[in-house]
Amino acid sequence: MDMIFAAMLDALSLTTFLSVVLGVMIGIVIGAVPGLNAPMAIAVAIPLTFTMTPLAAIGMLVGVMKGGGFGGAIGAILLNTPGEPHSAATTLDGYPLAKGGKPRRALQTALYSSVAGDSCSDLVLILLAPTLAVFALRAGPVELAAILVISLTLIASLSGRSLAKGIFAAALGAFLATVGVDPETAAPRFTFGQVELFDGLPLAAVAIGVLAVPEIILRLQEGRRYSADASRGLANSEGDDRLTFGEFLTLRRTVFRGAGIGTAIGALPGLGTTLAAFLSYAATKRFSAAPEKLGTGATEGIAATESANSAVSGANLIPLLTLGIPGNLTAALLVGAFLIHGVTPGPLIFQRDTSLVYGLFAAMIMANVMVLIIGSLGLRVFALIVKVPPFVIYPIVLLLCVVGIYVSQGGFFAVWVMLAFAVLGFFMLKLEISIVCFIIGLVLGPMIELSIRQSVILLSRNPAAILDHPFALILFAASPFVAWLLIRDRNRLSDG
């Protein structure tokens, strides 16, 4: 224990502090730019760390990761431009709230929930990492398939006014996610001979295309329709839009629920941030006192998704450090960067690299505090974005989407993909087909497909082995019951 504190105190040097601060700032700024995201921020930051001491480098990258998480929320809330699919969940309530004249309130909710969720999961990581990692490993393809199926059932309650259209959107998303090289036969599916499609559709390009670009197109159209509005900012009203600490405390149940869901999903490798964000949102909708307000700019919705998102990023480090298994793209980049700086993941990491690992923990705590401080200061500046006249902001954001997708997703091809999905998104928006369900299908579809196919192969020679997976069987059995419950309660939940 003494050693741990010594190592943590060691980390509290000025260099580490400064590199964490720099990392957080890089993360927030890059994460907030439309088209860029947290993985991009990490990729940009890695070469910068080559010449740093290992501890400073790790501190900076952790700062970038956490700053990038919050930065993503800024873009999602103010401009409806989610950099990663999981930020799409934050746009659900964040963008309406910001548009409704309360950008600061929305950003503050996101910031506080994000830091709270992150801190909770960091605490779990620091206290329980090795035990939890071993436990999490017991979840194989069969268990993952079961968890995904029941999660999808739960999330189906987000399908909007028409259940049929919501399921259609999810099916279309899942269908489009099958584009690319088939993981089993290595033969391409729906690639039409395009090598660029072999690894599937570029997710960020699809998310920006389907969510952000149609919104920008609509706003550009408004310029012609309502002359009086044209000179006004995005926000319709001003006045006091701050979130007091007391108000934030009323969200504590939502935040803790989000943190719990995020931590659990982050610790289980192979599930990912998007699932956590939408599960937390669906759960909040289920248990909320005013479920009809969710989706129209409720702070509850922002708190649910941001706490879960950020909790995943801390908990992700559990499988990452002890098993070398990254939980999402950001973590995958982080594990590569850790290797460069001499942190080799493995079950003995706590004995082998004690000072680095506890230094990393100290850096994480520091980064949480810095995100809170820098984020709070930055809020005032960021919230001003909504005051910029629409004829300035929307053309520039459209260009930024193009440029951001070009550099982060690999060239013109991804930009064309974004443009094609903008057309789809525009029609979906007009015809009230849930874009959120589409994104959920796009992200979860391939995970479900792969885990089911893996399970079938694993059990093919010995089908009786399914009895060795009681947890999965219970979840599978419960799914129809959950679906029935949700359909029964639909009227209460979905009136929006």
Added chain:
Amino acid sequence: MKHSKILALAAATMAFAVPAWADFPEKPINLVVGFRAGGGSDTAARILAAEMEEALGQKIIVENRGGAGGAVTTEYVRAQEPDGYSIGFAVATTFSFTPLTGSVAYTPDDVTFIATTHGYRTVMAAPLDAPFDDWAGMLDAAKERGWINYASIIPLDRAIMQYVGKKEDIAVNIVPTRGGAGARQAVLGGHVDLAFSGSNALPMMEDGALKVVVALNPEGIEEHPGIPTLDALGYGVSAVEAAVFFGPDDMDAETVAKLESVLAQAVQSDRFKDFVNNKFRGFETFKTGTETAEGIASDAKAYRDLLDFISE
């Protein structure tokens, strides 16, 4: 340490020995990396790019065009002008194996190879509680039960395991995974009996988290001589993987020679050596463009035979 400096010096002198190369490069060079930013391959490329920048006195603009194991970059680079200002970074199997699958339009003859800068090491790993400790034990266990569950990552490792299965007459139950993380998870959790892995399985083995039963690269694992190679076990197959710099077809020989010599010098830098040996855990190797092309041609032939044998 000293040795490497002398080598670097020798390479540097070689670079200045022939005056005809003097003109190239006159402007920044685009280096297109076939993998996404931030990964191990990208890091190696960026370290080399920084060294090249110093040696050439021109900026190297690193751009990532990841996808399809380097095939996206190959398609992009081969459509550029062969003037030496657009070069690519991919791996040997991008050229030796991927074209055999019939899903890409290029062949190894459609590019100019510049150099091979370092090698990758790959292994097959088993869970700690597997009922065997080595290759022979694995075969026995598989024969006794009638099948073996194997987590595959790329088509090449799958082909090799199918080849082994056919030779040994064991049923290989191939579990596809997406990327290294999925296979790692399957083997650590004991959900499969055997899994393909990159060199990142080595530190896990050293920590006592899994067993490594065989190496797939012909060089073997230097620091663990107890791990046999598939080649040494008498199968005559291996997975040859290395980092390859290349350019569009018909590049000027002098330009290639200049880039080649700069890379020969760059791989001798302490920073790069440390990265390859201690961080990336690959191995040092350097091949000129011609050697690279020859190696890829012979690898391609071996893989062709391997695929023919499986599909027989």
Added chain:
Amino acid sequence: MSRSPEGPGGATSPGLATDLILGIVIVLFSLLLLFWIIPAQVNDAGAFGLPPSLAPRALAWLMAALGAMLIVGNLRHNGEVDPLAGKLSWQDVGHLALCILSVAFMLIVMRLAGDAIGRPYSGFWIAAPLGLIAFTLIHTRAPLWAYAFNALAAPAVIYAGFWWGLELPLP
């Protein structure tokens, strides 16, 4: 540039609910997938577990079924007011096409100019101001300073941030 604001109802065909048309489109799309695109673009050879075409086929059938549900559901409620009436007009589609085409034009110019000059950001410097002016024109009612700001200051800031700050190349 400015057109008159559209009236309620827009150009949606009267009598037919929008969702009914949507259902028909979905069913046709699913059938197209099932009988043409899936067989042509997915190769099941070499599969040892579930075939690669299973998930796409299942999803296409699901979409077809949901489309059929939409058709049936809206046939019955023909008397009611279409909840989507006036949501999507030809004017909207025109505006969408205008926006998409101007982005597409900007991309093509950027690529051609970038290839021709071959220096980082040369294509960007030619195409981005044009694109921004076009986007601002589409919005209409922007003062002159906004055109100048968008065409010059914005690309300059992006150039400084992306190229000097992050060293990310653009054509």
